[in-house]
Amino acid sequence: MTTFDEIGLPLKLIEGLHKGGITQPTEIQAKAIPLLLKNKDIIGQSQTGSGKTLAYLLPLFQKINSDKREMQAIILAPTHELAMQIHKEIKILAENSGVAVTSTPIIGDVNIARQIEALREKPHIIVGSVGRIQELIGKKKISAHTIKTIVIDEGDRLLGQNDINRVKAVIKATMKDRQLMVFGAHIAGKVLAEAMGLMIEAEVIKIDDKPLVNSNITHLYFMAESQRDKLEVLRKLVAALKPQKAIVFVNNNEEIARITERLQYHHYKAYKILGRMSKEERQRALEGFRGEETQLLVASDIAARGLDVKGVTHIFNLDFPEDAKEYLHRSGRTGRSGQLGTAVSIVTEREVPIIKRYEKELMVKIARKRVFKGAIVGPGQGKRAVKSPSKPSPRSKR
Numbered sequence: 001m002t003t004f005d006e007i008g009l010p011l012k013l014i015e016g017l018h019k020g021g022i023t024q025p026t027e028i029q030a031k032a033i034p035l036l037l038k039n040k041d042i043i044g045q046s047q048t049g050s051g052k053t054l055a056y057l058l059p060l061f062q063k064i065n066s067d068k069r070e071m072q073a074i075i076l077a078p079t080h081e082l083a084m085q086i087h088k089e090i091k092i093l094a095e096n097s098g099v100a101v102t103s104t105p106i107i108g109d110v111n112i113a114r115q116i117e118a119l120r121e122k123p124h125i126i127v128g129s130v131g132r133i134q135e136l137i138g139k140k141k142i143s144a145h146t147i148k149t150i151v152i153d154e155g156d157r158l159l160g161q162n163d164i165n166r167v168k169a170v171i172k173a174t175m176k177d178r179q180l181m182v183f184g185a186h187i188a189g190k191v192l193a194e195a196m197g198l199m200i201e202a203e204v205i206k207i208d209d210k211p212l213v214n215s216n217i218t219h220l221y222f223m224a225e226s227q228r229d230k231l232e233v234l235r236k237l238v239a240a241l242k243p244q245k246a247i248v249f250v251n252n253n254e255e256i257a258r259i260t261e262r263l264q265y266h267h268y269k270a271y272k273i274l275g276r277m278s279k280e281e282r283q284r285a286l287e288g289f290r291g292e293e294t295q296l297l298v299a300s301d302i303a304a305r306g307l308d309v310k311g312v313t314h315i316f317n318l319d320f321p322e323d324a325k326e327y328l329h330r331s332g333r334t335g336r337s338g339q340l341g342t343a344v345s346i347v348t349e350r351e352v353p354i355i356k357r358y359e360k361e362l363m364v365k366i367a368r369k370r371v372f373k374g375a376i377v378g379p380g381q382g383k384r385a386v387k388s389p390s391k392p393s394p395r396s397k398r
Contacts, residue, residue: 002030008037016097026051031205041180041199045187046207048332052183056151064124066100073149075127078157080107083128108132110279116141130166137173144173156184159194186325216335219366221345230346236371243314248298251319260298270296317345324361
């Protein structure tokens with residue numbers, strides 16, 4: 001098995017990783033880090049939860065000159081939550097390793113004057129949303145000419161039609177010899193072509209030919225007679241499954257607020273997170289969910305992108321995701337770091353064909369179940385719940 005020492009990391013970083021309980025590189029880390037240390041531009045595809053963040057942070061830490069008080073790297077993220085999470089990982093790695101790399105989060109919907117004040121400290125890494133970073137480059141508050149590395153995290157989203165022009169503008173503002181990295185769970189087709197077009201000689205790393213689902217996750221679906229009945233099915237499932245922490249995915253912001261209120265009315269510890277909330281409101285919801293006070297987090301797909309909360313035992317698709325890739329991202333919020341998880345979808349009859357299609361595309365079995373007398377049973381079972389086989393009585397032994 002490959003070690004961090006073998007792929008070229010210094011002892012300080014290796015010891016810092018050990019403090020965080022990380023002793024061996026994942027496959028994406030083992031393949032990407034040696035190339036990145038050689039200053040190669042890379043496109044890295046690996047499934048959710050496979051360690052992509054450290055795959056680019058570790059070589060960044062080695063390459064940054066911490067003695068210089070200048071901005072040296074930009075990390076672009078598609079959501080505020082992911083940007084704050086990356087910033088947090090940078091701080092933890094710096095503290096554990098004793099490597100004096102600094103970072104500042106730069107995201108939209110936040111007081112820009114405070115961000116400009118933070119940038120006066122010349123952080124080594126700027127991590128944030130492409131729109132606000134582009135704006136601050138335009139205002140000459142981010143010194144683009146000193147940036148030696150740009151990371152595009154969740155490239156399958158940032159290189160889509162909504163953000164690609166702003167991403168290109170940020171890249172164009174930096175020097176031509178800067179290093180470029182693109183990481184994502186599913187980089188193919190137009191996104192792959194866009195990524196290749198940004199680089200002169202791209203090294204492409206694909207850990208999986210198809211977006212494979214984490215084998216630690218059990219996939220189930222339950223029927224609801226109509227869309228209106230789904231909330232009642234969810235309540236029965238929460239009572240039966242007793243999740244320690246669960247994310248409930250809903251496609252519509254207005255529905256997120258209504259469903260959270262209904263769950264709270266029925267005495268569930270529920271919080272919500274959606275795009276129009278302020279940074280402070282989102283952070284309060286996430287900190288509550290990471291702590292002990294929130295059992296259920298009701299969210300749109302904004303939470304599916306890069307959100308890493310330890311101990312998520314279940315995810316519930318109250319609204320079914322629009323494509324297999326989103327199903328993959330949602331499911332990836334559970335079953336992380338070797339833990340077991342369960343992805344549960346609540347569907348109507350018209351959504352069953354989509355379940356079957358996702359089974360083929362993702363090469364995963366999504367089993368149909370139902371709730372009967374407070375227990376999870378197979379669809380044909382109506383009189384008794386599934387029980388684990390009892391041990392034979394002493395008389396039956398021969």
